[in-house]
Amino acid sequence: MTIEKSAIEKALQTITIAGEGKNMIESGVVQNIVTFGVEVIVDLKITNPALHIKKRAEVDVIKAIHDHVYDKAKVIVNIRVEAAPKNEIKGKAIPGIQNIIAVASGKGGVGKSTVTANLAVSLAKMGFKVGILDADIYGPSMPIMFDVEHEKPLSVEIDGKSKMKPVESYEVKLLSIGFFTQPDQAVIWRGPMASKALNQMIFDADWGELDFMLVDLPPGTGDIHLSIVQSLPITGAVVVSTPQNVALADAKKGVNMFMSEAINVPVLGIVENMAYFTPMELPDNKYFIFGKDGGKRLADLFEIPFLGQIPITLSIREGGDEGKPAYLNGDQISQKAIDDVAQQIARNISIRNANLDPTKVVQMAV
Secondary structure: OOOHHHHHHHHHOOOOOOOOOOOOOOOOOEEEEEEEEEEEEEEEEEEOOOOOHHHHHHHHHHHHHHHHHOOOEEEEEEEOOOOOOOOOOOOOOOOOOOEEEEEEEOOOOOOOOOOOHHHHHHHHHHOEEEEEEEOOOOOOOHHHHHHOOOOOOOHHHHHEEEEEEEEEEEEEEEEEHHOOOOOOOOOOOOOHHHHHEEEEEHHEEOOEEEEEEEEEOOOOOOOHHHHHHHHHOOOEEEEEOOOOHHHHHHHHHHHHHHHHOOOOOOOOEEEEEEEEEEOOOOOOOOOOOOOOOHHHHHHHHHHHHHHHHEOHHHHHHHHHHOOOHHHHHHOOOHHHHHHHHHHHHHHHHHHHHHHOOOOOOOEEOO
C-alpha cells in the first residue's frame, strides 16, 4: 500500500494550529510532506515555541492521518519554530526631560515610594527641576504623600493639542492614576489597559522642562515595567531594598531585570531603606532591626554603586501619612541621609551620561 500525498494534504486541512485562523495547509504551517509506502513524514513550521503547542500539533497531525487516511500509518512529525515578526512598541523621548530614573523594588513594603518622594524633594531643593510619574497603577500613593489627593490635573492647550498639566506640590510635578480615581476605588484593569493609561500620563501631559523625572514603579517585574522601558528611554534605574534577606532576594530579581540583555538599562545603584532605627532623642544610636549592610552586600555582588542608607525614623512615617515628605519636617537625621543618596544619584547620572551613549528605548516584540 502506498499513501498518496494528496490524501495527507486533505487530512491536514481538517486541523489548525492554536492561534491560527486557517487550517494547516492554508496557513502555510505545513512545509513539506513525504510518503514512503505507509510511512509519512510531515514538516511543520510554527511561530509559537511553547512546548504544549508543539506537542498538540504533533498529536493532531498523527490523529488526522490515522482518522482520515490510514489508521496504521507510521507518522513522523518534524517541527521547526520560527518566530513571526511582531509589532514593537517604539518609545520616544519626552521633549524637555533630560533624565528619566526608574525607581524599583523587587517586593512591596520596602518603602520605595517613600524614598522616591523624598529624593524628589531633595533634588528640587538642590535647584533641579523634578517630576514624579507614579507608575504604580494598582497602588498609587504619591497623591497622599504630597497632600494632593483631592487635586485634579488641569487641561492646557499646547500647539493645538489638549494636554494634562501635572499637579505641583513642594516644587515637584506629579502625575498619578490616583488623581483620576476615588481614594477607596480599586483599579481592576488588565495589563493592556493599565499600559494605555500609563502612556497617556507620559505622552499626553505637559511636563515642561525637567532635569529629572522619577518613575515610581510598582513592586516586582511585570507588565508595567516592560511598558515603561518600551515607552521611555530610561537613563538609569535605582533599586530600593531593606537589609533583610527576604527583601534582598527579590531585589536581586529587580537588578537582574534591568541588567538583562533584553532590557539593558544602566543600574545607578542600590538604596538600602530602613537600614537602621535611630530615635530622635538618641541621634547617635543605631539599631539594626532588619539586619545590617544587606544593601551594601547586594551592590557588591552585582558590582554596582551603593547609593546609601536611609534609616527608620518617626518623621519618615509621619511625613508619608501627613502628606509632607520627611525631608521637609526638620528631621536632620533623615534629611542628611536622603541628601546623601540624592547627591550620589545626581553624581552617578553625570558619570553615566559622560561615559555611555544616550539611552534607547527597549524594542522588544510583544
